[in-house]
Amino acid sequence: MNSAQLAHRAGVSVCTLRHCHQIGILAEPPRLANGYRHYGKHDLIHVLRIKRLSALGIPLSSMTELVVGDTSGDELLDKLDRELESAIVRLNQQRQKVSRVRSQLFVDHNACAS
Incomplete structure (x- = not known):
């Protein structure tokens, strides 16, 4: 081809x-x-x-x-794997923060409606 x-x-x-x-x-x-x-x-x-x-x-x-x-290719993949793991941890932390903010907004909204 x-x-x-x-x-x-x-x-x-x-x-x-x-x-x-x-x-x-x-x-x-x-x-x-x-x-x-x-x-x-x-x-x-x-x-x-x-x-x-x-x-x-x-x-x-x-x-x-x-x-x-x-063999240095293994090191490159190990580095990428560590970077991805760090990104996953960071993203999970951000998701937890969003969940807390969402919960707080819902509580604040209900308090104002009373």
Whole structure:
């Protein structure tokens, strides 16, 4: 498949593919006689993995360790996991505050209605 076909199947843009080549997280595929890049199913799988990691919040520029299989990729995922855990704690605290405010507003509203 060519660049446009791969991009379409993976749900990314051709510009994203080019950027992935430029920063080294996607290897350049062989070219056909007409000069077009020729991607295989493994390239599609690779791009889908990059897309999934990106959706997790990992910037493309930090993915080299993960896609290459470097052990520092584990550290990157551990850091992301800690950041997500902190965000969950913070959001749960905010939800508790909203609940308290809602309860207080309901009590204040009923007191004024009497």
